Amino acid sequence: MNIQQMRYVAAIANNGSFREAAKKLYISQPSLSHAIKELEKELDVQLFERTRQGASLTSEGMDFFQYTQPILAQVELLENRYLANEENEKHFSISSQHYDFLSIMISQLVKDFPDYNDFRIFESTTLNVIKDVEQYRSEFGILLFNDSNQAGLSRLLENGELDYEILTTFQTHIFMREGHPLATKSVIELSDLHDYSQVRFTQETNNYTYFAEDLIDFPGITQVIHTSDRATLTGILQRTDAYGSGSGLVEDPRGQGIVLIPLANSPENKMVMIKKKTRKISAIGEAFLTNLKKYFIDFQETQKNKKK
Template sequence: MTLQQLKYIIEIVNCGSINEAAKRLFITQPSLSNAVKELETEIGFDLFLRTPKGITLSVDGAEFLGYARQVVEQAGLLEQRYLSKKPSRQLCSISTQHYAFAVNAFVNLIRESGSDEYEFTLRETRTHEIIEDVKNLRSEIGILYKNPFNRKVIEKLLRENRLVFHPLFTAKPHIFVSSQNPLADRPFVTLEDLQDYPYLSFEQGEYNSFYFSEEILSTVYRKKSIHVSDRATLFNLLIGLNGYTISTGIVSADLNGDNIKSVPLKVEDEIQVGWIANHQIQLSMQAGAYIRELKAVIQLYGLTLTE
């Protein structure tokens, strides 16, 4: 087992395919495949499950990857300290529902990284894809929410995929509206107040289940409903159509300006936001730093962290 083989495995996981990893590593695909097979023969188990749709880590492979990342990180620190080599290229990948605080923390992570070279990835994506990304280790961390409606379904999926949910905070539901919306200055709103306004939500693709909705109260009937795929479009439509969406109440003026207001929604519900990770994997230093930045940002918004 060599350090180069460990780097190969990490790159394959980051890319999601052997072909793409071979291109990034500037070696041929057969050479990379042979290196993986030699390592699998040496350790006595398959690191990857090969299917017509591609490759995914095996259960043993996921555990192996955690150790491989630690070894490669420590080797980089040794080289930097004793061989006067520049710091290795920093890597970190996060998948998240569409939360401004997750982006704030990501910005802070990059600013504080102090690295001349890095390759960080932030995927604002669908709920099911977040779980798949973390399951297959395309991302080290996923950020999503649970509430009384979706809890059993989400927790079942996490158990089946060997993922653990770590609570960050619990929030009362709010709506986001344009600052020009007639509801913007209300102390709170009810569902009845909203019935004539367009409702905006993030579409969930082929996994369009009520349980995967990013917005609570997904089963409530709306006369006017619009599905979007990204946060910028949603905010533009909030302004252009006087629509609303439901979220945690955290809106970032730094990222979104002063055009969006948060108003409490008077319902008996709550939103518990947390991060998920593979329980067999020790987080990289960059992922650990992201969690710390995430907690710091949440506290800046005046929310209490869940211990």
């Protein structure tokens, strides 16, 4: 029994058939079938029920699958840690909360680094982004820091042996539909919002407020609508007089029928890059950071010119 056979079992279980698993593993179906038969012979158990519809784990197979998952996870962690710095590797991965600028940055990298054959953008929740970088799956993570979450997130980063660098600072913005009663205001006061519903983006199902991406939260809100999907959040804003809050780093809000208005006297927010302390920044990583910092400078300059 070896690691490769464990991976074969996981691939078949996850894909529901030997044929689909063989495609994902880039091996022939007969080779995969032979490897599983050898493993079943060695273990003296039947791992899969084979039918015309596909393959499913037997009860013994399910036990084997569950026992091997922690092993495969540790192997992946070791590979990410010690194989990530190979000179011949042509892979770049970042993880982040959801932001429009990611597509712009990666599109530029694809043009500037045509010899790279694998790009990964992992957009997820705050905790998953931290774990992704901590476990060497991504070179960088992009997160939002504010007065409410910075202390808690800093502790998590320290525990994971992660550093962070501030990329830009920004003012909290209120999002609402173009025809909203407040849409013509140049600045929003907190008192303006008390009569309106708030749409909040919900992440991990826990009570840690420092995982929240919403930048304002105050008592006395008329109604709160929680959603874990960005498109749903935007759809609600388009169809109601509810509002949301965020960074304001949105490429084309008007194209979505949304306006972004600065919130008066809002505390300073930070967009930060997180990385493993022991991980050297690659050449493509340096290019990514340079392009991203320039994007933030240009974006804020454009916003200033619009206000003149």
